[in-house]
Every structure is written in C-alpha cells, then in structure tokens.
Amino acid sequence: MSEYIQHDQQGASVGLVEKQTFTFAQPPTAMPLACGSPLGPITIAFETCGRLNAARDNAILILHALSGDAHVAGVHAPSDEKPGWWDFMVGPGKGIDTDRYFVICSNILGSCMGSTGPASIDPATGRPYGLTFPVVTIGDMVEAQKALIDHLGIQRLHAVIGGSVGGMQALEWCVRYPTKVESAILLATTTRHSALAIAFNEVARQSIMADPNWNGGDYYGGPKPDMGLAVARMIGHITYLSDASMRLKFGRRLQDKADFSFNFDADFQVESYLRYQGRKFVERFDANAFLYITKAADYFDLERHHGNGSAVAAFAKARARMLVVSFTSDWLYPTYQSRVMVKAMKKNGLDVSFCEIEAQWGHDAFLIPSPRLSGIMKGFLDDDHIP
Structure with missing residues (x-):
C-alpha cells in the first residue's frame, strides 16, 4: 500500500487515518518569510484520505481555520469517540468524496498542532521559540503548504478548499500559484479583515498578554497563561456565533439555578x-x-x-474556477465582503459561482452539518471531475 493511501473505509467514514509529518528548509536553505527572517527547519503535520490517482491530478487541499488542525476526517484509532473536524463533509459519497478525490489537510505554519510554531523547539537554543519565533503571514503558510504539495509529487491541485482563515489561505493559493490550482471553494471568508475583526483579535491578544503567567511569551516549563487564553477563546467564540443562535440555544435561561446568585458565579447558561x-x-x-x-x-x-x-487587480493573475459561499448570520465576515470579491473575480472574467446560505449559526455555519452546503460543494467539485 502506498504511503499516500489510507486504511480501509468504515461505512460512511474514511476510517483510520494517520498523522504524518514532512520536514524541510533545513539550514542553510531556510525558508525566507515575509517579515524578512529565514526559518528552518520547518515541520508540517498533515493527514490524507482517499487515493491519489495515477495522473496525480485528483488532489484536494483542505485548509483549516484559526485553531484547527490536520485531522479533518476519520479517526486515529477504532476507540476514538470523536472523528475529524469535518468528518460529515469528507468521506465516501460526501460533499468532498474520497471515492473520487485524494484529500490532504495540513496544519498551518505557526500553529501548535504538529507544525512548527512558537511552542516548537528552536534547534539553536534547545528551548521553545516563544516570542523569538518570527511573525508569519498567510503567504508564509501557503509557501509551507506548497513545499508539502511538491513533496507529494502533485503538480496541480484539483481544488483548494477553506473556511474563515482557511479561506484566506485558499485565496492566497489562487493568486500566488494560479497555474497550480484548478478550482477553489471559499467559505465564510474575506480578502482582508475589517476594523471590527481586527479589534476583536486585538482584545483577545491583550487578554493573553495581560495574564501574569504569560511572562513575555516565555512560560514553557512553568505556569501557563490559561486564564488569558480562556478569555481570548471566549471573545473569539462570541464572534463565531450569531444573535439568533445564542437566543435559540441559551436565551436568558439560568444555569442550574432557580434565581440569581447575587455574586459573580455563572448565573446564565451562556x-x-x-x-x-x-x-x-x-x-x-x-x-x-x-x-x-x-x-x-x-x-x-x-x-x-x-x-x-x-480587489480587481488582486485577482488579475487568478485562473481557478471559484465557488464563494457566505452565510446570512455571519457578522464576522458578512456577505457584503463575499460580494466584493465575487465582483472583482467577475471583472477578471473568472468562472465564479456565488451562494448565500440562510443559516442561523453565524460564522461557524460551515462547520455544522448542512445538506445544502454539502450538495453545493459536491456539485461544484464533480462538475469538473477528473475520472
């Protein structure tokens, strides 16, 4: 069995998958970053499912969101209770059909889920990088992904697919490597953050840096800034939801109480x-x-x-077929931002499909099972299917 072919499928799941790693940019051939600093060696964690065909032209690269990882579908062991984060979308006969496509999902550069990031060991010091890790960009993440795709011997991707920050990476792929991408699916994403999105991120970052345990980023081996990170996640999570979803899920219902506690315990379910x-x-x-x-x-x-x-000039080099999907209740990356990119794509003569899906779940709607979204994606991918 090829190292790029996964284990037997189990029902509607891709079954067992394995975490793999690829290390490159060994000094002195470190990878130059947008900030001007070189970085190396770099390890990228990734998982695959499906079968790469003889022509090596049925590969789909899935790009995860901010806190995601490479474990997109299937399980690592039969005893696993929780499959990959997009298991309902990726698998035999699903929106991204692994009977037809070879699916790759890699953990982004700068993360902590197997790929090189600030928590990784700096070979020069033998200690975690911390804040000595250089600031990376979406473009740097794509460069690392490109190195992985080259390593796998894939000359052209059938599709790049991503939501949120993953959608940013997919956009970057389309304009940075236009001849390497046949098609792209862009979900709940934007060509650039609004002031509102930047503001929420800054408040979240400040909550981490205000935690006494953060220690200027050098907390490895000691108490971690758990409270600051927890608050940062709480802030982010609010932006992923919507007023409708929070009203339906929580309302003003109390948490295991008949009345207010008249202290600062968590009175409300939310x-x-x-x-x-x-x-x-x-x-x-x-x-x-x-x-x-x-x-x-x-x-x-x-x-x-x-x-x-x-925006029009930004898409001048792009060649891929595009599917852009937004969600009515997404107030983090609202539909008007998707319409701006669609208009710019069309002005460049690109083959673009756009769909706004009515959904009450906010920005996270693409991570929640949706027969309509699955059907739209499957139809788009299979319309240009490679036998």
Missing part, C-alpha cells in the same frame, strides 16, 4: 457555556500560537499585497 469553551481550549492550544495566527489573519490583505490596493 456564561457557563463560554467558561466551558475557554477551559476546553486551554487543554489543547498554545497561547503564543493564538497570538501569531490571529496576527497573520489581521495582516492578510489580498488587495494590498497582490493588487496595489485594488
């Missing part, structure tokens, strides 16, 4: 929920990685970096 989300997040994520990834998202500006301030 308070308890946010505290739970914060506690759960600190168990799996690194505070410094959160700082770096949110900064990369804030720095992303397709118009500035590829179009001299013009």
